[in-house]
Amino acid sequence: MTTVTQLRKAALALPEAEEGTHFGMAAFTVRGKGFASVTKDGYVQLRLPHDGTEAAVVAHPGGERLVRGGTPIGFRVPLAEINGKDLNALVRAAWRERAPKRLAASLAAAESAADAPGGDLPAGIGRPATRALCGAGLTTLERVAAHTESELLALHGVGPKAVRVLAEELDRRGLGLRRES
Numbered sequence: 001m002t003t004v005t006q007l008r009k010a011a012l013a014l015p016e017a018e019e020g021t022h023f024g025m026a027a028f029t030v031r032g033k034g035f036a037s038v039t040k041d042g043y044v045q046l047r048l049p050h051d052g053t054e055a056a057v058v059a060h061p062g063g064e065r066l067v068r069g070g071t072p073i074g075f076r077v078p079l080a081e082i083n084g085k086d087l088n089a090l091v092r093a094a095w096r097e098r099a100p101k102r103l104a105a106s107l108a109a110a111e112s113a114a115d116a117p118g119g120d121l122p123a124g125i126g127r128p129a130t131r132a133l134c135g136a137g138l139t140t141l142e143r144v145a146a147h148t149e150s151e152l153l154a155l156h157g158v159g160p161k162a163v164r165v166l167a168e169e170l171d172r173r174g175l176g177l178r179r180e181s
Contacts, residue, residue, distance in 0.1 A: 001080045002087045004038055010084075010091040011036050013128050013157050015107055015135065017095065028091075035098040036091055038079065044087070046094040047074040056090060110135030122169045125162040132157030141166070145175045152177070 004026060011017050011028035018029050025045075027037040037045045045066055048056060053065055056075040063077030074094065082090075096104045110131050119139040121130055132155040138144050144152070144166055152158050152166070163177075170176050 002082055002084050003079065006084055007036065007038055007044055007079065007087060007091065010088045011095070014092065014095045014099075015103055015156060016099070017156070030095055030099045030103070033098040035094040039076075042079050043076045044079050044082070044090075045074060045076040046090050047098055048090070048094055049097050052090075052093050052097070059086070106135060107131070122165055124165045125158075128157035129155075129159065129162035141170055141173065141175065144177070145170055146178055148178050148180050150180060 008019065008026070008028075012019060014030065016030050017035075020027055020029060022034060022037055025037045025039050027034055029035065033047075035047050039045065046056075047066075050072065053072060053075045056063060056077070057065060060075075060077050060082060062081040063075055065072050066074040066076045075090070079087075096107075099107075111134075119134070120141050121133060121139065121144070123130075125133075133139070133144065133152075136155055138147070149163055149167075152163050153160070167177055
């Protein structure tokens, strides 16, 4: 069972995602295009491609195709009937469907970089922080050290824990974050 808070966290961790409202619902957009919303009665609605919708319907029997004006546009399911891991995957798929191609490609490249050897970022910062840092071109601790704490915290996916772990690792190597001006 997931909550609106978990949906919000999953959606806002994606590049350029913003929260607003749409017909009284909490809604998430990327560059003005809606990709997820939650109804007042607890259904999460996701804009998915046809194949993604069909896979979601099969995987989540409590869900249904989302249809507007006779045209299928995605999938809806009660938040209470979906686990966090599946919700995260569906939110990412909906974001990819609505995000501009270059933005989606940059996230895919950052994810590949996060999985590739060559960087020296500590695993303890977590995958969202690793993706955010790699997406910003910060694949090594040396590059991270050129930034301030507030600059790192401004990246979606990088939180206080990740900054603390990075600062500790930099300290172990005789480096540190750049000081705030």
